[in-house]
Amino acid sequence: MSTVEEHIAHLTHTVDELSQEVACQQTEIAMLTRRVQLLMEREAGREADEGGQIVLGNERPPHW
Template sequence: MDRQQALEERVAHLQKAVEDLSDVVAEQAREIARLTRHVGLLMEREAEREAEGGAIPLADQRPPHW
C-alpha cells in the first residue's frame, strides 16, 4: 500500500468519525431543547400551584433539619 492510499483511507475514516460525532451532537441539541421546554413547563406549573395555594414557595422553606 502506498503512502497516498494510506492517507486517503485515514481521511475517509476521519470523515466518517466527524459525521458520526455531528449526528450525536445534533441529537444532543434536540434532547437539550426538549428538556429545556419541559423544565420551563414544570416551572410554570409549580409557580401556578404556589400562587393558587398561597403556601410558602418550596425554595423559600427551611429544610426540616434546621
C-alpha cells in the same frame, strides 16, 4: 487508496457521526429544557393558587 486517504475517509466518517450525535443531543436538550420550564411554571401556578410564595428554580426553600 493510500493510507492517508484511508485515514481521511475514516476521520470524515467519524466527524459526520459525531456531528449527527451532537445535533440529536441539542434537540433532546431543547425538548428537556422546555419540559422543565413547563413543570416550573405549573408548580409556580400551584404555589400561587395555594397562596404561598413562588419558588424560582435555584432558590432554597425558606427552612434552609
